[in-house]
Amino acid sequence: MKAINTGMGVAYVRATGMLYPKEKRLFEDPYSEKLLSPFYKFFIFLQHSPKINNAIVKLKEMGWFFCRFRYIDDVLKNNIKEIEAVVNLGAGMDCRAYYIPGIENIHYFEVDYPSVMKEKRTKIKKILGKLPDHVVYVSIDFEKQSLDAELKKAGYDLTSKTLFILEGVTQYISKEANDSILKYVAQAAPGSKIVFTYVLKSFIEGKDLNNSTKKSLYKWLVKGFKMFIYGLDPEDINDYLSKYSISLIEDIGRKEVQERYMKLVDLDLKVFEIERIALAKVVKNDSKLNINSLA
Numbered sequence: 001m002k003a004i005n006t007g008m009g010v011a012y013v014r015a016t017g018m019l020y021p022k023e024k025r026l027f028e029d030p031y032s033e034k035l036l037s038p039f040y041k042f043f044i045f046l047q048h049s050p051k052i053n054n055a056i057v058k059l060k061e062m063g064w065f066f067c068r069f070r071y072i073d074d075v076l077k078n079n080i081k082e083i084e085a086v087v088n089l090g091a092g093m094d095c096r097a098y099y100i101p102g103i104e105n106i107h108y109f110e111v112d113y114p115s116v117m118k119e120k121r122t123k124i125k126k127i128l129g130k131l132p133d134h135v136v137y138v139s140i141d142f143e144k145q146s147l148d149a150e151l152k153k154a155g156y157d158l159t160s161k162t163l164f165i166l167e168g169v170t171q172y173i174s175k176e177a178n179d180s181i182l183k184y185v186a187q188a189a190p191g192s193k194i195v196f197t198y199v200l201k202s203f204i205e206g207k208d209l210n211n212s213t214k215k216s217l218y219k220w221l222v223k224g225f226k227m228f229i230y231g232l233d234p235e236d237i238n239d240y241l242s243k244y245s246i247s248l249i250e251d252i253g254r255k256e257v258q259e260r261y262m263k264l265v266d267l268d269l270k271v272f273e274i275e276r277i278a279l280a281k282v283v284k285n286d287s288k289l290n291i292n293s294l295a
Contacts, residue, residue, distance in 0.1 A: 006227075007092030009213070010168060012040040013065045014095075019044070019251035021054050024265045026070040031095040034127050056170075056268035063211060063269030066196060067257035071277055072167055074078070075195045076100055082191070084160040085109065087151065089181060092098055092116060097135045104134050109156050111147075114139035142169075142177045147184045161189045171228040171275075178230060185282065187245040192282040194246065203274045204231035213272055234276060241280050249279040 003193075016033035017025060033044055038198060047053035057063070073096065075085070079105045089118060091110035091121050093249045097103060110120065117139045125131050138154045140147065148158075164185050170178050186192050209215045221228045232240065254273035262269065 006168070006172075007094075007112070007120075008035075008037055008040060010065070011093035012043065013034050013060075013062050013097075014069060015040070016047060016053065016057060017066045017069065019047055019050075020265075020267075024201045024267060026066045026261055026265055026267075027073050029069075029095055029099060031127060032093065035093045035095070035123050036084055038055060046260065057269060059196070061270045061272050063262065063267070063271040064254070064257070064273075064275065066077045066267075066269070067166070067271060068275075068277060071164060071252070071257065072096070072195055073100065075164060075193070075279060076103075079163050079193060080106065080280050081160065083163050083193075085162045086158065087111060087156065088165040088167075089147075090166060091120070091170075092165070092168075093120060093123075094165075096165075098128070099134065104132065106134060107156070107160070108135045109138055109151065109154060110135060111138040111140055111151070113141060135170050142173050142181070147181060148187075154280050159189050160192075162192040164188070164192070164194040166194060166195075166198055170196060170232070171199040171230055173230065175230055175246055182241070182244045182246065185247055186280050190284055193249075193279065194282075195277065195279045197275055197277050198237075199228055200273070201231035202234045203253050205230055210288055213270075214274060217274060218270075237278055239280075245282065245284045247279045247283045249281055251276060251278045253277075 011032045014027070014029045015026055015036060017027060018029055018033065031285050036044065036106040047056060056146050061257065076096060077100060080100065081234065085107040086097070087109045087112050088097070091112050097108040097110060110117070112120070117137045132167060136154050138150055140150045166181065185192070199211070203214065205224070206218055209218055234251055234253070254271045258271050262271070
């Protein structure tokens with residue numbers, strides 16, 4: 001249930017971003033609002049009032065998410081002519097498989113918990129009339145099942161040049177599950193890429209809580225509901241990835257996305273820094289990594 005709820009929450013934020021006039025939007029997503037439950041649709045209905053929408057966006061500090069969505073959209077668009085497959089790990093209610101131009105020519109694997117995939121298939125079929133031929137829905141529990149085995153059964157070929165997307169996932173799963181994902185990604189064709197988000201290790205540990213937003217999120221997400229369980233240190237990212245023959249391309253946070261995206265649409269929104277985005281490339285296949293041992 002938690003997985004569906006978080007997926008719906010992200011879809012709600014995406015639908016919120018679409019309420020801005022076209023010249024103020026950082027991304028285009030025609031499907032997220034259609035995926036929402038009645039509860040979230042009610043809020044979107046209210047937010048058609050610009051004053052209400054602006055108040056909620058600022059209250060929830062959604063600016064980071066708008067930038068995050070745009071960044072990953074851009075990565076996919078910029079690489080679409082070079083890749084043969086997309087593997088979206090923890091896809092949730094993400095709709096990139098249905099709206100990115102040219103995506104219908106790419107084998108697209110959406111991977112998430114069985115309950116989430118069941119909900120997603122039902123909603124997409126209702127919206128589009130049928131499930132797209134290029135999308136494969138793969139059910140998995142990252143803590144208990146082998147990613148290699150489940151993707152292989154779904155028809156994914158590791159020799160395909162692939163873009164792996166891991167958005168809003170790493171903080172919810174254990175270190176062992178995160179390590180297993182990277183071991184798997186390292187087996188993909190050289191030149192494959194992974195774009196992933198991660199929560200700061202210092203935040204998970206309750207350090208540097210220097211403003212009310214951080215303190216509130218820490219009490220809610222880490223101490224209270226214990227939803228966030230894993231984080232990374234930006235200073236360690238390069239070394240961490242290199243262990244798996246994965247080379248860091250860039251690692252960005254609040255300052256970079258404000259400069260890169262907010263100025264594009266002249267939006268003055270807060271962007272909190274408890275999460276960052278990293279883009280990396282598989283530089284070689286390391287046969288020493290045992291993908292059959294994935295948790």
